[in-house]
Amino acid sequence: MSDALFAGLAPELPDNARLYSAMLLVRRTEERLLALFNRGLVSGTTHACIGQEANAVGIIGLLDPGRDHVISNHRCHGHYLAFGGSLAGLLGEVLGLDGGVCGGRGGSQHLRAGGFLSNGIQGGGAPVACGLALGARLAGREGGVTALCLGDGTLGQGVLYEALNMAALWDLPVLFLVEDNGYAQTTPTADAVAGSMVARGAAFGIRTAEIDSTDVLALRDFGREVVGAVRGSGRPLFAVVHTHRLCAHSKGDDTRPPEAVAALCAHDPLTVHGARLARAEREAAEAWAGARIDAALAAVAPGLVEGGP
Known part of the structure:
Protein backbone atom coordinates (compact mmCIF):
# COMPACT_ATOMS: atom_id res chain seq x y z
CA MET A 1 0.00 0.00 0.00
CA SER A 2 1.31 3.47 -0.86
CA ASP A 3 3.41 5.06 1.89
CA ALA A 4 1.78 8.40 1.06
CA LEU A 5 -1.51 7.11 2.44
CA PHE A 6 0.06 6.48 5.84
CA ALA A 7 2.13 9.67 6.19
CA GLY A 8 2.71 10.42 9.85
CA LEU A 9 1.35 7.05 11.02
CA ALA A 10 3.64 4.99 13.24
CA PRO A 11 5.24 2.32 10.98
CA GLU A 12 5.25 -0.26 13.77
CA LEU A 13 1.44 -0.31 13.99
CA PRO A 14 -0.13 -3.72 13.26
CA ASP A 15 -1.87 -4.14 9.91
CA ASN A 16 -5.36 -4.03 11.42
CA ALA A 17 -4.73 -0.60 12.93
CA ARG A 18 -3.18 0.71 9.70
CA LEU A 19 -6.10 -0.49 7.60
CA TYR A 20 -8.59 1.07 9.99
CA SER A 21 -6.65 4.34 9.99
CA ALA A 22 -6.60 4.42 6.20
CA MET A 23 -10.36 3.89 5.93
CA LEU A 24 -10.97 6.46 8.64
CA LEU A 25 -8.88 9.04 6.78
CA VAL A 26 -11.05 8.57 3.68
CA ARG A 27 -14.24 8.81 5.77
CA ARG A 28 -13.24 11.93 7.70
CA THR A 29 -11.92 13.63 4.54
CA GLU A 30 -15.25 13.21 2.81
CA GLU A 31 -17.19 14.31 5.86
CA ARG A 32 -15.07 17.46 5.91
CA LEU A 33 -15.73 18.04 2.21
CA LEU A 34 -19.48 17.63 2.69
CA ALA A 35 -19.38 20.12 5.57
CA LEU A 36 -17.49 22.58 3.38
CA PHE A 37 -20.05 22.04 0.62
CA ASN A 38 -22.84 22.91 3.04
CA ARG A 39 -21.01 26.18 3.74
CA GLY A 40 -20.99 26.98 0.02
CA LEU A 41 -17.22 26.57 -0.27
CA VAL A 42 -17.00 23.64 -2.69
CA SER A 43 -16.49 24.37 -6.37
CA GLY A 44 -19.14 22.37 -8.21
CA THR A 45 -20.51 19.11 -6.86
CA THR A 46 -19.03 16.27 -4.84
CA HIS A 47 -19.83 12.56 -4.47
CA ALA A 48 -18.74 10.66 -1.36
CA CYS A 49 -17.87 6.98 -1.05
CA ILE A 50 -18.94 6.73 2.60
CA GLY A 51 -19.58 3.05 3.29
CA GLN A 52 -17.31 1.89 0.47
CA GLU A 53 -13.93 2.78 1.98
CA ALA A 54 -12.93 -0.88 2.38
CA ASN A 55 -13.02 -1.34 -1.41
CA ALA A 56 -10.56 1.48 -1.93
CA VAL A 57 -8.19 0.55 0.88
CA GLY A 58 -8.46 -3.20 0.45
CA ILE A 59 -8.19 -3.39 -3.35
CA ILE A 60 -6.93 -0.13 -4.89
CA GLY A 61 -4.45 0.20 -2.03
CA LEU A 62 -2.67 -2.91 -3.34
CA LEU A 63 -1.73 -1.24 -6.62
CA ASP A 64 1.68 0.27 -7.28
CA PRO A 65 1.69 3.99 -8.25
CA GLY A 66 5.06 3.41 -9.90
CA ARG A 67 3.81 1.02 -12.58
CA ASP A 68 0.02 0.76 -12.37
CA HIS A 69 -2.87 3.01 -13.39
CA VAL A 70 -6.25 3.68 -11.79
CA ILE A 71 -9.13 5.04 -13.84
CA SER A 72 -11.90 6.08 -11.48
CA ASN A 73 -15.31 7.69 -11.73
CA HIS A 74 -17.34 10.44 -10.06
CA ARG A 75 -17.07 8.65 -6.67
CA CYS A 76 -13.28 8.77 -6.74
CA HIS A 77 -11.90 10.27 -3.50
CA GLY A 78 -11.28 6.94 -1.76
CA HIS A 79 -9.60 5.44 -4.81
CA TYR A 80 -7.41 8.52 -5.17
CA LEU A 81 -6.24 8.51 -1.55
CA ALA A 82 -5.72 4.73 -1.44
CA PHE A 83 -3.51 5.01 -4.54
CA GLY A 84 -1.32 7.53 -2.73
CA GLY A 85 -2.78 10.81 -3.99
CA SER A 86 -2.01 14.06 -2.16
CA LEU A 87 -4.62 14.87 0.49
CA ALA A 88 -3.88 18.58 0.23
CA GLY A 89 -4.15 18.30 -3.55
CA LEU A 90 -7.57 16.67 -3.24
CA LEU A 91 -8.94 19.24 -0.79
CA GLY A 92 -7.62 22.10 -2.86
CA GLU A 93 -9.08 20.65 -6.05
CA VAL A 94 -12.57 20.16 -4.64
CA LEU A 95 -12.45 23.70 -3.27
CA GLY A 96 -11.45 25.02 -6.71
CA LEU A 97 -8.12 26.42 -5.53
CA ASP A 98 -4.79 26.82 -7.28
CA GLY A 99 -3.28 24.36 -4.80
CA GLY A 100 -5.54 21.60 -6.10
CA VAL A 101 -4.05 18.62 -7.90
CA CYS A 102 -5.37 20.04 -11.20
CA GLY A 103 -5.15 23.68 -10.21
CA GLY A 104 -8.78 23.72 -9.10
CA ARG A 105 -10.07 23.22 -12.64
CA GLY A 106 -11.18 19.57 -12.44
CA GLY A 107 -13.13 19.63 -9.21
CA SER A 108 -14.30 16.58 -7.30
CA GLN A 109 -14.90 14.32 -10.30
CA HIS A 110 -11.92 14.98 -12.57
CA LEU A 111 -8.62 14.27 -10.83
CA ARG A 112 -5.31 13.66 -12.59
CA ALA A 113 -2.14 12.81 -10.70
CA GLY A 114 0.55 10.42 -11.90
CA GLY A 115 -1.12 7.16 -12.85
CA PHE A 116 -4.50 8.21 -11.46
CA LEU A 117 -7.30 9.64 -13.60
CA SER A 118 -11.00 10.06 -12.87
CA ASN A 119 -13.88 10.91 -15.14
CA GLY A 120 -17.38 12.03 -14.18
CA ILE A 121 -18.94 10.54 -17.32
CA GLN A 122 -20.39 7.06 -16.77
CA GLY A 123 -18.21 4.63 -18.68
CA GLY A 124 -16.00 7.42 -20.01
CA GLY A 125 -12.88 5.86 -18.54
CA ALA A 126 -13.37 2.43 -20.13
CA PRO A 127 -11.67 3.12 -23.48
CA VAL A 128 -9.01 5.16 -21.69
CA ALA A 129 -8.16 2.15 -19.51
CA CYS A 130 -7.74 -0.03 -22.58
CA GLY A 131 -5.59 2.62 -24.25
CA LEU A 132 -3.31 2.93 -21.24
CA ALA A 133 -2.91 -0.83 -20.95
CA LEU A 134 -2.16 -1.17 -24.65
CA GLY A 135 0.23 1.79 -24.57
CA ALA A 136 2.20 0.24 -21.73
CA ARG A 137 2.55 -3.00 -23.67
CA LEU A 138 3.68 -1.25 -26.84
CA ALA A 139 6.25 0.65 -24.79
CA GLY A 140 7.59 -2.61 -23.36
CA ARG A 141 6.34 -1.96 -19.82
CA GLU A 142 5.04 -5.38 -18.83
CA GLY A 143 3.62 -6.38 -15.46
CA GLY A 144 1.50 -3.30 -14.88
CA VAL A 145 -2.20 -3.32 -14.05
CA THR A 146 -4.80 -0.79 -15.13
CA ALA A 147 -7.74 -0.77 -12.72
CA LEU A 148 -11.00 0.63 -14.07
CA CYS A 149 -13.40 1.51 -11.24
CA LEU A 150 -17.05 1.27 -12.24
CA GLY A 151 -20.43 1.62 -10.56
CA ASP A 152 -23.31 -0.77 -11.18
CA GLY A 153 -25.04 2.00 -13.14
CA THR A 154 -22.22 1.91 -15.70
CA LEU A 155 -23.37 -1.56 -16.74
CA GLY A 156 -25.97 0.28 -18.81
CA GLN A 157 -23.36 2.08 -20.92
CA GLY A 158 -22.48 0.62 -24.32
CA VAL A 159 -18.92 1.91 -24.30
CA LEU A 160 -18.14 -0.45 -21.41
CA TYR A 161 -18.96 -3.48 -23.56
CA GLU A 162 -16.84 -2.13 -26.40
CA ALA A 163 -13.97 -1.86 -23.93
CA LEU A 164 -14.56 -5.39 -22.59
CA ASN A 165 -14.51 -6.71 -26.15
CA MET A 166 -11.28 -4.86 -26.91
CA ALA A 167 -9.60 -5.99 -23.69
CA ALA A 168 -10.55 -9.61 -24.38
CA LEU A 169 -9.45 -9.58 -28.02
CA TRP A 170 -6.12 -7.93 -27.29
CA ASP A 171 -5.42 -9.59 -23.91
CA LEU A 172 -5.08 -6.27 -22.08
CA PRO A 173 -4.17 -6.24 -18.36
CA VAL A 174 -7.27 -4.33 -17.24
CA LEU A 175 -9.03 -5.01 -13.95
CA PHE A 176 -12.69 -4.10 -14.49
CA LEU A 177 -13.78 -3.41 -10.90
CA VAL A 178 -17.54 -2.99 -10.45
CA GLU A 179 -18.64 -1.55 -7.09
CA ASP A 180 -22.30 -2.53 -6.87
CA ASN A 181 -23.82 -0.42 -4.08
CA GLY A 182 -27.38 -1.26 -5.04
CA TYR A 183 -28.32 2.04 -6.66
CA ALA A 184 -27.51 3.96 -9.81
CA GLN A 185 -28.08 7.42 -8.36
CA THR A 186 -31.68 6.86 -7.20
CA THR A 187 -32.56 3.80 -9.32
CA PRO A 188 -32.33 0.42 -7.56
CA THR A 189 -29.99 -1.96 -9.35
CA PHE A 204 -16.42 -11.98 -23.48
CA GLY A 205 -14.34 -14.93 -22.29
CA ILE A 206 -12.91 -12.81 -19.47
CA ARG A 207 -12.09 -14.33 -16.09
CA THR A 208 -14.53 -13.17 -13.40
CA ALA A 209 -14.61 -12.88 -9.62
CA GLU A 210 -17.26 -11.76 -7.13
CA ILE A 211 -17.49 -10.87 -3.44
CA ASP A 212 -20.24 -9.58 -1.16
CA SER A 213 -18.49 -7.94 1.78
CA THR A 214 -17.58 -4.69 3.49
CA ASP A 215 -14.84 -6.35 5.57
CA VAL A 216 -11.51 -4.82 4.61
CA LEU A 217 -9.65 -8.04 5.45
CA ALA A 218 -11.84 -10.09 3.11
CA LEU A 219 -11.57 -7.40 0.45
CA ARG A 220 -7.79 -7.26 0.80
CA ASP A 221 -7.61 -11.03 0.20
CA PHE A 222 -9.96 -10.63 -2.76
CA GLY A 223 -7.84 -7.76 -4.04
CA ARG A 224 -4.67 -9.83 -3.86
CA GLU A 225 -6.39 -12.53 -5.87
CA VAL A 226 -7.73 -10.31 -8.67
CA VAL A 227 -4.80 -7.90 -8.90
CA GLY A 228 -2.37 -10.82 -8.82
CA ALA A 229 -4.30 -12.60 -11.56
CA VAL A 230 -4.17 -9.61 -13.90
CA ARG A 231 -0.52 -8.86 -13.13
CA GLY A 232 0.55 -12.47 -13.55
CA SER A 233 -1.39 -13.26 -16.71
CA GLY A 234 -1.35 -9.88 -18.46
CA ARG A 235 -5.02 -10.49 -19.27
CA PRO A 236 -8.27 -8.76 -18.18
CA LEU A 237 -10.44 -9.71 -15.23
CA PHE A 238 -14.00 -8.62 -14.43
CA ALA A 239 -14.56 -8.32 -10.66
CA VAL A 240 -17.81 -7.41 -8.91
CA VAL A 241 -17.86 -6.15 -5.32
CA HIS A 242 -21.32 -5.98 -3.72
CA THR A 243 -21.13 -3.14 -1.22
CA HIS A 244 -23.23 -0.41 0.44
CA ARG A 245 -23.36 3.36 0.09
CA LEU A 246 -24.22 4.91 3.46
CA CYS A 247 -24.48 8.48 2.19
CA ALA A 248 -26.51 10.24 -0.49
CA HIS A 249 -25.60 9.77 -4.14
CA SER A 250 -24.46 13.39 -4.28
CA LYS A 251 -24.76 15.62 -1.21
CA GLY A 252 -28.41 15.47 -0.09
CA ASP A 253 -30.25 13.61 -2.86
CA ASP A 254 -31.00 10.37 -1.01
CA THR A 255 -34.47 9.02 -1.85
CA ARG A 256 -34.03 5.76 0.05
CA PRO A 257 -36.25 5.19 3.13
CA PRO A 258 -34.31 6.26 6.25
CA GLU A 259 -34.89 2.87 7.86
CA ALA A 260 -33.28 1.15 4.85
CA VAL A 261 -30.18 3.30 5.14
CA ALA A 262 -30.05 2.76 8.91
CA ALA A 263 -30.10 -1.01 8.38
CA LEU A 264 -27.04 -0.74 6.15
CA CYS A 265 -25.03 0.79 8.99
CA ALA A 266 -24.56 -2.72 10.39
CA HIS A 267 -22.27 -3.24 7.39
CA ASP A 268 -20.28 -0.05 7.93
CA PRO A 269 -16.66 -1.08 7.19
CA LEU A 270 -15.39 1.07 10.05
CA THR A 271 -17.70 -0.73 12.48
CA VAL A 272 -16.90 -4.17 11.07
CA HIS A 273 -13.14 -3.72 11.20
CA GLY A 274 -13.08 -1.37 14.18
CA ALA A 275 -14.45 -4.16 16.37
CA ARG A 276 -11.06 -5.87 16.00
CA LEU A 277 -9.22 -2.91 17.54
CA ALA A 278 -8.83 -1.68 21.07
CA ARG A 279 -10.52 1.60 21.94
CA ALA A 280 -7.12 3.29 22.28
CA GLU A 281 -6.20 2.25 18.73
CA ARG A 282 -9.42 3.71 17.35
CA GLU A 283 -8.90 6.94 19.25
CA ALA A 284 -5.33 7.20 18.00
CA ALA A 285 -6.59 6.73 14.44
CA GLU A 286 -9.15 9.52 14.93
CA ALA A 287 -6.47 11.89 16.20
CA TRP A 288 -4.14 11.04 13.32
CA ALA A 289 -6.82 11.44 10.64
CA GLY A 290 -8.05 14.74 12.06
CA ALA A 291 -4.52 16.15 12.29
CA ARG A 292 -3.71 15.10 8.73
CA ILE A 293 -6.84 16.72 7.34
CA ASP A 294 -6.24 19.92 9.29
CA ALA A 295 -2.64 20.08 8.07
CA ALA A 296 -3.63 19.43 4.45
CA LEU A 297 -6.41 22.01 4.56
CA GLY A 308 -13.29 19.14 12.80
CA PRO A 309 -15.76 18.43 10.02
Whole structure:
Protein backbone atom coordinates (compact mmCIF):
# COMPACT_ATOMS: atom_id res chain seq x y z
CA MET A 1 0.00 0.00 0.00
CA SER A 2 1.31 3.47 -0.86
CA ASP A 3 3.41 5.06 1.89
CA ALA A 4 1.78 8.40 1.06
CA LEU A 5 -1.51 7.11 2.44
CA PHE A 6 0.06 6.48 5.84
CA ALA A 7 2.13 9.67 6.19
CA GLY A 8 2.71 10.42 9.85
CA LEU A 9 1.35 7.05 11.02
CA ALA A 10 3.64 4.99 13.24
CA PRO A 11 5.24 2.32 10.98
CA GLU A 12 5.25 -0.26 13.77
CA LEU A 13 1.44 -0.31 13.99
CA PRO A 14 -0.13 -3.72 13.26
CA ASP A 15 -1.87 -4.14 9.91
CA ASN A 16 -5.36 -4.03 11.42
CA ALA A 17 -4.73 -0.60 12.93
CA ARG A 18 -3.18 0.71 9.70
CA LEU A 19 -6.10 -0.49 7.60
CA TYR A 20 -8.59 1.07 9.99
CA SER A 21 -6.65 4.34 9.99
CA ALA A 22 -6.60 4.42 6.20
CA MET A 23 -10.36 3.89 5.93
CA LEU A 24 -10.97 6.46 8.64
CA LEU A 25 -8.88 9.04 6.78
CA VAL A 26 -11.05 8.57 3.68
CA ARG A 27 -14.24 8.81 5.77
CA ARG A 28 -13.24 11.93 7.70
CA THR A 29 -11.92 13.63 4.54
CA GLU A 30 -15.25 13.21 2.81
CA GLU A 31 -17.19 14.31 5.86
CA ARG A 32 -15.07 17.46 5.91
CA LEU A 33 -15.73 18.04 2.21
CA LEU A 34 -19.48 17.63 2.69
CA ALA A 35 -19.38 20.12 5.57
CA LEU A 36 -17.49 22.58 3.38
CA PHE A 37 -20.05 22.04 0.62
CA ASN A 38 -22.84 22.91 3.04
CA ARG A 39 -21.01 26.18 3.74
CA GLY A 40 -20.99 26.98 0.02
CA LEU A 41 -17.22 26.57 -0.27
CA VAL A 42 -17.00 23.64 -2.69
CA SER A 43 -16.49 24.37 -6.37
CA GLY A 44 -19.14 22.37 -8.21
CA THR A 45 -20.51 19.11 -6.86
CA THR A 46 -19.03 16.27 -4.84
CA HIS A 47 -19.83 12.56 -4.47
CA ALA A 48 -18.74 10.66 -1.36
CA CYS A 49 -17.87 6.98 -1.05
CA ILE A 50 -18.94 6.73 2.60
CA GLY A 51 -19.58 3.05 3.29
CA GLN A 52 -17.31 1.89 0.47
CA GLU A 53 -13.93 2.78 1.98
CA ALA A 54 -12.93 -0.88 2.38
CA ASN A 55 -13.02 -1.34 -1.41
CA ALA A 56 -10.56 1.48 -1.93
CA VAL A 57 -8.19 0.55 0.88
CA GLY A 58 -8.46 -3.20 0.45
CA ILE A 59 -8.19 -3.39 -3.35
CA ILE A 60 -6.93 -0.13 -4.89
CA GLY A 61 -4.45 0.20 -2.03
CA LEU A 62 -2.67 -2.91 -3.34
CA LEU A 63 -1.73 -1.24 -6.62
CA ASP A 64 1.68 0.27 -7.28
CA PRO A 65 1.69 3.99 -8.25
CA GLY A 66 5.06 3.41 -9.90
CA ARG A 67 3.81 1.02 -12.58
CA ASP A 68 0.02 0.76 -12.37
CA HIS A 69 -2.87 3.01 -13.39
CA VAL A 70 -6.25 3.68 -11.79
CA ILE A 71 -9.13 5.04 -13.84
CA SER A 72 -11.90 6.08 -11.48
CA ASN A 73 -15.31 7.69 -11.73
CA HIS A 74 -17.34 10.44 -10.06
CA ARG A 75 -17.07 8.65 -6.67
CA CYS A 76 -13.28 8.77 -6.74
CA HIS A 77 -11.90 10.27 -3.50
CA GLY A 78 -11.28 6.94 -1.76
CA HIS A 79 -9.60 5.44 -4.81
CA TYR A 80 -7.41 8.52 -5.17
CA LEU A 81 -6.24 8.51 -1.55
CA ALA A 82 -5.72 4.73 -1.44
CA PHE A 83 -3.51 5.01 -4.54
CA GLY A 84 -1.32 7.53 -2.73
CA GLY A 85 -2.78 10.81 -3.99
CA SER A 86 -2.01 14.06 -2.16
CA LEU A 87 -4.62 14.87 0.49
CA ALA A 88 -3.88 18.58 0.23
CA GLY A 89 -4.15 18.30 -3.55
CA LEU A 90 -7.57 16.67 -3.24
CA LEU A 91 -8.94 19.24 -0.79
CA GLY A 92 -7.62 22.10 -2.86
CA GLU A 93 -9.08 20.65 -6.05
CA VAL A 94 -12.57 20.16 -4.64
CA LEU A 95 -12.45 23.70 -3.27
CA GLY A 96 -11.45 25.02 -6.71
CA LEU A 97 -8.12 26.42 -5.53
CA ASP A 98 -4.79 26.82 -7.28
CA GLY A 99 -3.28 24.36 -4.80
CA GLY A 100 -5.54 21.60 -6.10
CA VAL A 101 -4.05 18.62 -7.90
CA CYS A 102 -5.37 20.04 -11.20
CA GLY A 103 -5.15 23.68 -10.21
CA GLY A 104 -8.78 23.72 -9.10
CA ARG A 105 -10.07 23.22 -12.64
CA GLY A 106 -11.18 19.57 -12.44
CA GLY A 107 -13.13 19.63 -9.21
CA SER A 108 -14.30 16.58 -7.30
CA GLN A 109 -14.90 14.32 -10.30
CA HIS A 110 -11.92 14.98 -12.57
CA LEU A 111 -8.62 14.27 -10.83
CA ARG A 112 -5.31 13.66 -12.59
CA ALA A 113 -2.14 12.81 -10.70
CA GLY A 114 0.55 10.42 -11.90
CA GLY A 115 -1.12 7.16 -12.85
CA PHE A 116 -4.50 8.21 -11.46
CA LEU A 117 -7.30 9.64 -13.60
CA SER A 118 -11.00 10.06 -12.87
CA ASN A 119 -13.88 10.91 -15.14
CA GLY A 120 -17.38 12.03 -14.18
CA ILE A 121 -18.94 10.54 -17.32
CA GLN A 122 -20.39 7.06 -16.77
CA GLY A 123 -18.21 4.63 -18.68
CA GLY A 124 -16.00 7.42 -20.01
CA GLY A 125 -12.88 5.86 -18.54
CA ALA A 126 -13.37 2.43 -20.13
CA PRO A 127 -11.67 3.12 -23.48
CA VAL A 128 -9.01 5.16 -21.69
CA ALA A 129 -8.16 2.15 -19.51
CA CYS A 130 -7.74 -0.03 -22.58
CA GLY A 131 -5.59 2.62 -24.25
CA LEU A 132 -3.31 2.93 -21.24
CA ALA A 133 -2.91 -0.83 -20.95
CA LEU A 134 -2.16 -1.17 -24.65
CA GLY A 135 0.23 1.79 -24.57
CA ALA A 136 2.20 0.24 -21.73
CA ARG A 137 2.55 -3.00 -23.67
CA LEU A 138 3.68 -1.25 -26.84
CA ALA A 139 6.25 0.65 -24.79
CA GLY A 140 7.59 -2.61 -23.36
CA ARG A 141 6.34 -1.96 -19.82
CA GLU A 142 5.04 -5.38 -18.83
CA GLY A 143 3.62 -6.38 -15.46
CA GLY A 144 1.50 -3.30 -14.88
CA VAL A 145 -2.20 -3.32 -14.05
CA THR A 146 -4.80 -0.79 -15.13
CA ALA A 147 -7.74 -0.77 -12.72
CA LEU A 148 -11.00 0.63 -14.07
CA CYS A 149 -13.40 1.51 -11.24
CA LEU A 150 -17.05 1.27 -12.24
CA GLY A 151 -20.43 1.62 -10.56
CA ASP A 152 -23.31 -0.77 -11.18
CA GLY A 153 -25.04 2.00 -13.14
CA THR A 154 -22.22 1.91 -15.70
CA LEU A 155 -23.37 -1.56 -16.74
CA GLY A 156 -25.97 0.28 -18.81
CA GLN A 157 -23.36 2.08 -20.92
CA GLY A 158 -22.48 0.62 -24.32
CA VAL A 159 -18.92 1.91 -24.30
CA LEU A 160 -18.14 -0.45 -21.41
CA TYR A 161 -18.96 -3.48 -23.56
CA GLU A 162 -16.84 -2.13 -26.40
CA ALA A 163 -13.97 -1.86 -23.93
CA LEU A 164 -14.56 -5.39 -22.59
CA ASN A 165 -14.51 -6.71 -26.15
CA MET A 166 -11.28 -4.86 -26.91
CA ALA A 167 -9.60 -5.99 -23.69
CA ALA A 168 -10.55 -9.61 -24.38
CA LEU A 169 -9.45 -9.58 -28.02
CA TRP A 170 -6.12 -7.93 -27.29
CA ASP A 171 -5.42 -9.59 -23.91
CA LEU A 172 -5.08 -6.27 -22.08
CA PRO A 173 -4.17 -6.24 -18.36
CA VAL A 174 -7.27 -4.33 -17.24
CA LEU A 175 -9.03 -5.01 -13.95
CA PHE A 176 -12.69 -4.10 -14.49
CA LEU A 177 -13.78 -3.41 -10.90
CA VAL A 178 -17.54 -2.99 -10.45
CA GLU A 179 -18.64 -1.55 -7.09
CA ASP A 180 -22.30 -2.53 -6.87
CA ASN A 181 -23.82 -0.42 -4.08
CA GLY A 182 -27.38 -1.26 -5.04
CA TYR A 183 -28.32 2.04 -6.66
CA ALA A 184 -27.51 3.96 -9.81
CA GLN A 185 -28.08 7.42 -8.36
CA THR A 186 -31.68 6.86 -7.20
CA THR A 187 -32.56 3.80 -9.32
CA PRO A 188 -32.33 0.42 -7.56
CA THR A 189 -29.99 -1.96 -9.35
CA ALA A 190 -32.76 -4.55 -9.57
CA ASP A 191 -34.76 -2.13 -11.73
CA ALA A 192 -31.90 -1.41 -14.12
CA VAL A 193 -29.60 -4.43 -14.41
CA ALA A 194 -30.97 -7.69 -15.79
CA GLY A 195 -29.37 -11.07 -15.28
CA SER A 196 -26.01 -11.71 -13.66
CA MET A 197 -23.41 -8.99 -13.36
CA VAL A 198 -20.43 -11.33 -13.47
CA ALA A 199 -21.88 -13.12 -16.51
CA ARG A 200 -21.47 -9.90 -18.46
CA GLY A 201 -17.71 -10.21 -18.16
CA ALA A 202 -17.77 -13.96 -18.77
CA ALA A 203 -19.65 -13.40 -22.04
CA PHE A 204 -16.42 -11.98 -23.48
CA GLY A 205 -14.34 -14.93 -22.29
CA ILE A 206 -12.91 -12.81 -19.47
CA ARG A 207 -12.09 -14.33 -16.09
CA THR A 208 -14.53 -13.17 -13.40
CA ALA A 209 -14.61 -12.88 -9.62
CA GLU A 210 -17.26 -11.76 -7.13
CA ILE A 211 -17.49 -10.87 -3.44
CA ASP A 212 -20.24 -9.58 -1.16
CA SER A 213 -18.49 -7.94 1.78
CA THR A 214 -17.58 -4.69 3.49
CA ASP A 215 -14.84 -6.35 5.57
CA VAL A 216 -11.51 -4.82 4.61
CA LEU A 217 -9.65 -8.04 5.45
CA ALA A 218 -11.84 -10.09 3.11
CA LEU A 219 -11.57 -7.40 0.45
CA ARG A 220 -7.79 -7.26 0.80
CA ASP A 221 -7.61 -11.03 0.20
CA PHE A 222 -9.96 -10.63 -2.76
CA GLY A 223 -7.84 -7.76 -4.04
CA ARG A 224 -4.67 -9.83 -3.86
CA GLU A 225 -6.39 -12.53 -5.87
CA VAL A 226 -7.73 -10.31 -8.67
CA VAL A 227 -4.80 -7.90 -8.90
CA GLY A 228 -2.37 -10.82 -8.82
CA ALA A 229 -4.30 -12.60 -11.56
CA VAL A 230 -4.17 -9.61 -13.90
CA ARG A 231 -0.52 -8.86 -13.13
CA GLY A 232 0.55 -12.47 -13.55
CA SER A 233 -1.39 -13.26 -16.71
CA GLY A 234 -1.35 -9.88 -18.46
CA ARG A 235 -5.02 -10.49 -19.27
CA PRO A 236 -8.27 -8.76 -18.18
CA LEU A 237 -10.44 -9.71 -15.23
CA PHE A 238 -14.00 -8.62 -14.43
CA ALA A 239 -14.56 -8.32 -10.66
CA VAL A 240 -17.81 -7.41 -8.91
CA VAL A 241 -17.86 -6.15 -5.32
CA HIS A 242 -21.32 -5.98 -3.72
CA THR A 243 -21.13 -3.14 -1.22
CA HIS A 244 -23.23 -0.41 0.44
CA ARG A 245 -23.36 3.36 0.09
CA LEU A 246 -24.22 4.91 3.46
CA CYS A 247 -24.48 8.48 2.19
CA ALA A 248 -26.51 10.24 -0.49
CA HIS A 249 -25.60 9.77 -4.14
CA SER A 250 -24.46 13.39 -4.28
CA LYS A 251 -24.76 15.62 -1.21
CA GLY A 252 -28.41 15.47 -0.09
CA ASP A 253 -30.25 13.61 -2.86
CA ASP A 254 -31.00 10.37 -1.01
CA THR A 255 -34.47 9.02 -1.85
CA ARG A 256 -34.03 5.76 0.05
CA PRO A 257 -36.25 5.19 3.13
CA PRO A 258 -34.31 6.26 6.25
CA GLU A 259 -34.89 2.87 7.86
CA ALA A 260 -33.28 1.15 4.85
CA VAL A 261 -30.18 3.30 5.14
CA ALA A 262 -30.05 2.76 8.91
CA ALA A 263 -30.10 -1.01 8.38
CA LEU A 264 -27.04 -0.74 6.15
CA CYS A 265 -25.03 0.79 8.99
CA ALA A 266 -24.56 -2.72 10.39
CA HIS A 267 -22.27 -3.24 7.39
CA ASP A 268 -20.28 -0.05 7.93
CA PRO A 269 -16.66 -1.08 7.19
CA LEU A 270 -15.39 1.07 10.05
CA THR A 271 -17.70 -0.73 12.48
CA VAL A 272 -16.90 -4.17 11.07
CA HIS A 273 -13.14 -3.72 11.20
CA GLY A 274 -13.08 -1.37 14.18
CA ALA A 275 -14.45 -4.16 16.37
CA ARG A 276 -11.06 -5.87 16.00
CA LEU A 277 -9.22 -2.91 17.54
CA ALA A 278 -8.83 -1.68 21.07
CA ARG A 279 -10.52 1.60 21.94
CA ALA A 280 -7.12 3.29 22.28
CA GLU A 281 -6.20 2.25 18.73
CA ARG A 282 -9.42 3.71 17.35
CA GLU A 283 -8.90 6.94 19.25
CA ALA A 284 -5.33 7.20 18.00
CA ALA A 285 -6.59 6.73 14.44
CA GLU A 286 -9.15 9.52 14.93
CA ALA A 287 -6.47 11.89 16.20
CA TRP A 288 -4.14 11.04 13.32
CA ALA A 289 -6.82 11.44 10.64
CA GLY A 290 -8.05 14.74 12.06
CA ALA A 291 -4.52 16.15 12.29
CA ARG A 292 -3.71 15.10 8.73
CA ILE A 293 -6.84 16.72 7.34
CA ASP A 294 -6.24 19.92 9.29
CA ALA A 295 -2.64 20.08 8.07
CA ALA A 296 -3.63 19.43 4.45
CA LEU A 297 -6.41 22.01 4.56
CA ALA A 298 -4.08 24.54 6.18
CA ALA A 299 -1.66 24.04 3.29
CA VAL A 300 -4.22 25.08 0.66
CA ALA A 301 -6.83 27.15 2.58
CA PRO A 302 -5.59 28.04 6.07
CA GLY A 303 -8.66 30.08 6.91
CA LEU A 304 -10.93 27.03 6.73
CA VAL A 305 -9.29 24.85 9.40
CA GLU A 306 -11.71 24.38 12.26
CA GLY A 307 -10.40 21.26 13.98
CA GLY A 308 -13.29 19.14 12.80
CA PRO A 309 -15.76 18.43 10.02
